[in-house]
Amino acid sequence: MNPLEILRGLWTTLKSAFEPPVTYQYPEIKRPVRERFKGRHELKRYDNGLEKCIGCALCAAACPADAIFVEAAENTDEVRFSPGERYASTYEINMLRCIYCGYCEDACPTEAIVLEQNYEMSFTDRRSAIYPKEMLIVPVPEGGQPTPQKVPPGMFDKSIPIMENPK
Amino acid sequence: MTLALLIEWAIKSVVIFLIIVAGFAYLTYFERRVLARIQVRIGPNRAGPWGLLQPVADGIKLIFNEELIPAKADRVLFILAPVITVLPALIILAVVPLGPNLTFFGKEYSLGLASNVNVGVLYILAVASIAVYGIVIAGWASANKYALMGGIRSSAQMVSYELALGLSVIGPILLANSMSIDAIVSDQRGLWYIVLQPVGFLIFFIASIAEVNRSPFDMPEAEQELTAGYHVEYSGMKFALFFMAEYGKMIAVAFIGATLFLGGYQGPFVEVVPWLGPIYLFIKVLFILFLMVWLRATLPRFRYDRLMAFGWKILLPVALINVLVTAVLIVVFGG
Numbered sequence: 419m420n421p422l423e424i425l426r427g428l429w430t431t432l433k434s435a436f437e438p439p440v441t442y443q444y445p446e447i448k449r450p451v452r453e454r455f456k457g458r459h460e461l462k463r464y465d466n467g468l469e470k471c472i473g474c475a476l477c478a479a480a481c482p483a484d485a486i487f488v489e490a491a492e493n494t495d496e497v498r499f500s501p502g503e504r505y506a507s508t509y510e511i512n513m514l515r516c517i518y519c520g521y522c523e524d525a526c527p528t529e530a531i532v533l534e535q536n537y538e539m540s541f542t543d544r545r546s547a548i549y550p551k552e553m554l555i556v557p558v559p560e561g562g563q564p565t566p567q568k569v570p571p572g573m574f575d576k577s578i579p580i581m582e583n584p585k
Numbered sequence: 586m587t588l589a590l591l592i593e594w595a596i597k598s599v600v601i602f603l604i605i606v607a608g609f610a611y612l613t614y615f616e617r618r619v620l621a622r623i624q625v626r627i628g629p630n631r632a633g634p635w636g637l638l639q640p641v642a643d644g645i646k647l648i649f650n651e652e653l654i655p656a657k658a659d660r661v662l663f664i665l666a667p668v669i670t671v672l673p674a675l676i677i678l679a680v681v682p683l684g685p686n687l688t689f690f691g692k693e694y695s696l697g698l699a700s701n702v703n704v705g706v707l708y709i710l711a712v713a714s715i716a717v718y719g720i721v722i723a724g725w726a727s728a729n730k731y732a733l734m735g736g737i738r739s740s741a742q743m744v745s746y747e748l749a750l751g752l753s754v755i756g757p758i759l760l761a762n763s764m765s766i767d768a769i770v771s772d773q774r775g776l777w778y779i780v781l782q783p784v785g786f787l788i789f790f791i792a793s794i795a796e797v798n799r800s801p802f803d804m805p806e807a808e809q810e811l812t813a814g815y816h817v818e819y820s821g822m823k824f825a826l827f828f829m830a831e832y833g834k835m836i837a838v839a840f841i842g843a844t845l846f847l848g849g850y851q852g853p854f855v856e857v858v859p860w861l862g863p864i865y866l867f868i869k870v871l872f873i874l875f876l877m878v879w880l881r882a883t884l885p886r887f888r889y890d891r892l893m894a895f896g897w898k899i900l901l902p903v904a905l906i907n908v909l910v911t912a913v914l915i916v917v918f919g920g
Contacts (some may be wrong), residue, residue, distance in 0.1 A: 424883070424884065427883045427884065428879060428880070428883050430883075431623045431877070431879065431882050431883045432623070432624055434624070434625055435619075435622045435623045437625050438625075439621075439622070439625055439626055439627045440625050440626070440627050441627040444626075
């Protein structure tokens with residue numbers, strides 16, 4: 419071992435001691451996640467407040483961890499939750515089973531379920547690891563009505579909105 | 586022997602114990618903070634202001650850890666080993682003067698339990714060697730091959746480097762013409778021995794790192810090869826005792842290095858204001874401890890055979906030549 423090389427190494431480590439630390443003081447300072455980060459799921463709404471989810475359970479079928487449970491019920495024009503025939507009356511995700519792969523997002527025909535950026539999930543028992551629909555659905559946007567809505571007949575017959583190709 | 590003398594000794598002993606025990610706790614904090622800064626991190630800063638209560642939290646956690654004794658372990662030796670390891674670290678400071686003599690109520694007191702003992706250096710070497718027994722016994726009593734390997738390695742390493750360590754302290758002994766640490770320190774009033782004995786200090790520093798089993802010579806506890814070496818089966822307070830022994834010995838060798846080579850408590854104005862003595866000593870000790878932590882942050886672990894080769898083929902001959910040259914120069918120039 420060359421003593422000069424040891425001195426050079428010591429100089430290197432001493433220099434790095436005066437660099438600003440790279441540590442984020444986590445609970446106080448949060449590092450922003452990447453744009454495409456796959457965190458906790460959210461169930462989206464249309465601008466008028468209707469839920470995007472139509473209860474088709476394709477997400478549950480696509481889920482490799484079998485973490486999603488969907489139960490559908492019928493919409494009527496008097497009591498309307500989402501466009502089309504059906505809506506999800508029960509929507510549960512077991513956050514202990516979920517592997518955050520995002521397949522549900524890919525499977526969704528209406529872009530209702532999106533993996534958003536929240537990664538701070540904690541629970542003290544298994545029961546509370548199951549997030550019900552009330553926790554997953556986003557609040558009603560401004561100008562929208564809360565569900566269930568009473569809508570004029572024949573206005574929301576299509577389950578799947580007309581989608582455009584990404585520009 | 587009067588009662589006053591007994592009380593004086595008792596107080597001094599408690600202070601020396603406290604230096605090692607409290608020093609051990611805060612040395613871990615110091616090391617973690619310095620290592621973190623060198624690795625461009627922050628280090629523990631959550632428990633208490635600036636993380637100053639972190640050692641307390643660690644201590645409480647270790648006390649509540651489960652004390653596990655392996656079924657095939659030799660129970661008596663298994664419990665005895667950490668005690669044997671930690672004792673030398675606690676008593677080694679007895680011969681180191683912490684400052685110049687102070688006068689209270691018209692009576693002069695020396696800052697040090699037995700710093701005027703005329704074989705002080707010998708005492709240090711003798712006591713420091715006892716710790717290896719604890720480590721070997723720990724390795725053997727654990728009935729675990731990793732622990733046994735660690736114990737064997739550490740005995741080989743400590744025996745090899747003790748030679749160089751012993752030879753390196755001959756320099757100050759020759760210069761002061763005494764084995765009493767008091768005499769060695771007061772002889773450094775004008776010039777620190779590190780100036781006269783630069784090679785000696787270097788050898789002392791390297792050998793003492795090997796002696797306290799610290800990186801880059803932490804062969805006995807090489808994580809990658811031996812999981813944790815001799816203390817792999819220890820948990821709870823027994824593990825804490827090994828930990829304390831390692832850090833206590835670090836503090837002890839830093840004190841000894843500062844005393845033998847860096848002038849001990851000597852410094853400017855120490856004759857006028859004697860209270861500066863302990864502060865100077867503390868700064869010097871902190872400097873040596875920083876060097877140790879800095880080295881740990883820089884160098885990877887030596888390979889075992891290279892460690893032995895370095896000890897026997899380089900360090901020992903250099904130390905011998907150093908002693909020879911020092912002795913000849915003292916005879917020629919009259920000391």
